[in-house]
Amino acid sequence: MRSRVTSISITRVEGAPVDGITERVSSWAQAAAVLRRWSESVARDGGYDKCKFAIEWANGATYRGRYDLVNWRDVEPDLARHVRELAYFYTSRQAPKHMSPAVYGAFLEMHQTKVITLQYEKLLDSNDLGVDCHPPIQGKEVESESVGRFRYANERERQANA
Known part of the structure; x- marks a missing residue:
């Protein structure tokens, strides 16, 4: 069985009105909901805002990266x-x-x-x-x-x- 996600921290690095805000969640679905909400303010058709993220699993594994957030009407955040x-x-x-x-x-x-x-x-x-x-x-x-x-x-x- 694969280790479950325990924490996902997402920081909006670019984009108004939530630039610099960090949200912490505990599931992939919650992370998608945060990104979906934030994507409302991203320009359509080619625009994107950078987000940083850090994921932790119950087994102690971690993964960090960057997510290019686009408007949900162009690509559903996931x-x-x-x-x-x-x-x-x-x-x-x-x-x-x-x-x-x-x-x-x-x-x-x-x-x-x-x-x-x-x-x-x-x-x-x-x-x-x-x-x-x-x-x-x-x-x-x-x-x-x-x-x-x-x-x-x-x-x-x-x-x-x-």
Whole structure:
């Protein structure tokens, strides 16, 4: 069983009328409600305000980051989804829609480290991120004109350790 969220602290770094205000909640749903309320004052169609957040789980794990808050009419605020998408990205589970497999693979080849991958794997395995299961690691081989032939980093590491 994954560790439950015990505390989420969200600070609005930009944007009137609540710039600098911090709210502390104890669930993903409460965090979404805070962000939804704050998103009312964000300009539509491309505007965003920065928020900082810190999450704590019952097992002592912590995660800190930045959330770009947009108007809820453009994108429904969801902090859990934001954290999951970052974890999926760095563990080779999900490429953003705007990246081709070759570009995604090239990015991971240049920026992904074993430490980052292992930290996100541990986050996914040990802590509640608002869903029951996560997508599998993408292990297919891709070819990129700029970097040649490669496999997603996690697939290569998995084969080396097999």
